[in-house]
Amino acid sequence: MDFAWSEEQLAFRHAVVEFAEKELNDRLVERDAQYEFSREAWNKAAEFGIIGLPFPEEYGGQGADYLTTMLAMEALGYGCRDNGLIFSMNAHLWSGALPIYRFGTEEQKRKYLPGLIDGRLISVQGMTEPGTGSDAYALTTTAVEDGDHYVLNGAKTFITNAPVADVFVVFTTVDRSKGWLGITAFIVDADTPGLTVGKNFHKMGIRTSPMSELIFEDCRVPKENMLAKRGSGMMIFNHSIEHERGAILAHTIGTMERQLEEALTYARQRKQFGQSIGKFQAVSHRLVDMKVRLEAGRLLLYRLGWMWDQGKGKAIDASMVKLFLSEAWVQSSIDTMWVHGGYGYMVETELERDVRDAFSSRIYSGTNDIQKNVIASQLKL
Ligand SMILES: Cc1cc2nc3c(=O)[nH]c(=O)nc-3n(C[C@H](O)[C@H](O)[C@H](O)COP(=O)(O)OP(=O)(O)OC[C@H]3O[C@@H](n4cnc5c(N)ncnc54)[C@H](O)[C@@H]3O)c2cc1C
Missing domain, CATH: 1.20.140.10 (Butyryl-CoA Dehydrogenase, subunit A, domain 3)
Structure with a gap:
């Protein structure tokens, strides 16, 4: 293993620190007290290229390898004191954009990735439910096939970014009798009728990262928004959670x-x-x-x-x-x-x-x- 950084990588690290110190710490004590997310800081970070680091250039990303991405995140942590903002970015990156990039169809990628990378769209994953946290695969949110759609019913909780998000990767079950083999993921736009986003939760920390619940009441999601195949939700979740755990x-x-x-x-x-x-x-x-x-x-x-x-x-x-x-x-x-x-x-x-x-x-x-x-x-x- 060789962790010697190139001149280019070190220059990038330096640039991220300088950018973060100057642009991302504005009014932090006040924003923390008021549970205020900074869309302005989010946009600046996206413009700088941090949000799209590990994604290919064809979708607007930087095409960086994992080590370089980690080095940039390290630099972000040094320069940016807003841990909530960094957490929101990481949740978006590893649990929202990554599964769409890794498991999405070309059409889904073209539709969502450019906006997820350049800052226009905010995403996150909806897995946790009021009754299922650590035992995630026992989830109860259902998706029932109906013509060209799946109809979602259920609730998700502790969903990071939800109050400001545009896109959710939601885990459901299409057949509870099949256990984890029934788990299926969908890309759900925040403005889909039948989806209600709750109020920002009050948390002990990372208060500048918004969080709320999601309620699905006969929420009709087009079939083309299914991520990968019916029953492949566990594989998708395992992939993204492993990357989240390693990089977040x-x-x-x-x-x-x-x-x-x-x-x-x-x-x-x-x-x-x-x-x-x-x-x-x-x-x-x-x-x-x-x-x-x-x-x-x-x-x-x-x-x-x-x-x-x-x-x-x-x-x-x-x-x-x-x-x-x-x-x-x-x-x-x-x-x-x-x-x-x-x-x-x-x-x-x-x-x-x-x-x-x-x-x-x-x-x-x-x-x-x-x-x-x-x-x-x-x-x-
Ligand atoms: C800041 C924050 C952001 C989050 N963002 C998201 C998000 O964006 N999307 C999302 O889907 N979820 C999100 N979550 C939810 C998070 O994934 C769950 O809170 C977490 O998985 C634990 O689930 P739980 O809260 O239901 O606790 P429980 O699973 O009920 O656990 C309660 C306690 O029991 C322990 N425990 C449970 N099972 C076992 C076991 N088998 N062995 C040993 N100990 C056990 C736990 O360690 C814990 O101490 C977020 C949570 C937080 C705090």
Whole structure:
């Protein structure tokens, strides 16, 4: 494995950091308090090319490989403090646009991908239901064939981006007696009659990323909007969730690097008992733990990007990345706040927000208990 970056990749990383620092952090404390998503920042990121990174140029993307995409996301995490915006972009990219690109017909790709890449369209996946979260394949939203359409009935919840989304990849069952073999995915436009998008949920963190429920009441979806074949929903979900788990936290490498730099600066400057607090072993050890977690997480992530680029990588590899980076991000955020003492606890220092934001990563894309189950299942216990 070789993780030596080319001059071009490093220049791109630098450009993403500069762009993100300048363009994406506007009014963040206020927007976080008001649960406000920034469409303006979304459009700027799309225009810069971040949203279309891994997609081919023929649809308007950048055609970047996975490692380069991860490096750009890392740079985004370093420069952009708006974790909600980054989360919304990742949900759109890996759970909305990717399945359409990977499993869509040429017609579906031509219809949706250019808009999903250039920022005009926002997408996401609708899997979770009020009664089925971790046990996702027990879903109950039905799709019944009726002439040229399928009629959808049911409810989805905790759907990221839903209040601002234009396109949903929705998982249904066409035959509950068949279990996971009945699961079928559809591309559903947000303005389809019979689909109601709920109000923005109030969350502990990543508040600038909107979320709501979706209600389907005799919602007629044209047959041509089925994604791949009847009964292939589980294959589609497995593919996108694996990519989501592996890539959705790439930005935390940049975030944790910034957190470490800020904690180090403060530990050098802040004096108590006549010396810098960094001279106290308790504080220095906390900073050491932050450094080791960052570098271990970086290698685990790059290793997966390299594997994907070689056409390798299994579910266990993506689950390990998701598990490690989410726990590392939570702890790094707590440690940064902790090093800053009372100042870290104040909203204006923008450190407590990271703690609130980071915690969500233990839950989405499958809780960390579920990641451990995936990893355990490969250990031949
Ligand atoms: C910020 C955020 C964004 C989200 N975005 C989306 C989205 O865009 N689309 C979407 O479809 N969903 C989304 N979700 C939903 C998310 O996928 C679910 O919340 C998650 O899968 C857990 O499901 P649940 O909340 O129903 O918890 P449950 O499955 O009820 O789990 C409750 C607790 O039991 C534990 N548990 C459950 N089963 C097991 C088991 N077999 N072994 C060990 N422990 C277990 C869990 O780890 C957890 O601690 C989002 C959630 C969050 C928090």
